[in-house]
Amino acid sequence: MQLDVFTLVPHAFAWLTEQRPLAAVLGTELDLRLFSYRDTTPLRAGQVDDEPYGGGAGMVLRVDVVAAALDAVYGGQPDQRVVALTPQGRQLTQEVVEELAGEEKLTLLSARYEGFDERVVQHLASDAISIGPYVLSNGDLPAMVLVDAIARRLPGAIAEESGAWESFSVALEGGLEYPHYTRPADFNGWHVPEVLVSGDHGKIDAWRREQSRKRTVL
Ligand SMILES: C[S@@+](CC[C@H](N)C(=O)[O-])C[C@H]1O[C@@H](n2cnc3c(N)ncnc32)[C@H](O)[C@@H]1O
Incomplete structure (x- = not known):
C-alpha cells in the first residue's frame, strides 16, 4: 500500500516509523511517503495559513497551498481516496480502518490551528475522518493513529x-x-x-x- 501524508512536520513521524509492527512492513507492504505543505507552497516565505474571512480567532490552512501540494505529487487531483483529518469528520472505528487498509493508495491531509479552508474538505478531499470527539492541536497525531492502525492490518505486520x-x-x-x-x-x-x-x-x-x-x- 502506498500511504501519503501531507503535514507541516514530516520529521514528527520518525518515531512512528521505528516502531513495530509498522517498521516490519515499511518498504515491503507499506510505502509511507511524507510531504510538507511548506515545500510546495505558492506563497512567499513558506506561508501556508491565513486569517479567516469574516474575522475571528486563529489561522486557517489555505486551499491553494493544499492544492499545490497535491498537484506537485500527483500532477493534479489524485485518483485515490484523500482523507482530511478533522474533528468534524466520520468517526474512526475498526471497520473504517479495515476499509482504508484495503486501499492500494491512500492520502491523509493534516491541518493545524483552526483547521482547513472548508474548500479543502469539500473539493480536494474525498473523505473527512475524526479520531474521536475531542479536539487536538493538529492533525499529526490523528494521522499517526491512522497510519499505525492501517499498518497493523497489512500482511506480515503482526501474527x-x-x-x-x-x-x-x-x-x-x-x-x-x-x-x-x-x-x-x-x-x-x-x-x-x-x-x-x-x-x-x-x-x-x-x-x-x-x-x-x-x-x-x-
Ligand atoms: C485545533 S484543530 C481545529 C478544530 C476546529 N477549529 C474545530 O473546532 O472543529 C486543528 C486540526 O487538528 C486536527 N484534529 C484535531 N482534532 C482532531 C480529531 N479529533 N480528529 C482528527 N483530526 C483532528 C485537524 O486536522 C484539525 O484541522
Missing part, C-alpha cells in the same frame, strides 16, 4: 492469529478482547484462571469467547 482475535475483530463478533495472563500462575495469591492452564484448547477458546462477550456488554 495472523493475533490480529484475527483482537478487540473489535470479526472473530470476537466486534467485541472486546478477552483477558490475558502470563507467568507466574500465582502471584500474591492472585491466580490465573484454571482453564488457561488446563491445556484443553476447546475449553480455552470457549472461555475466551465468553469473557469477550462479558466485557463487551459491561
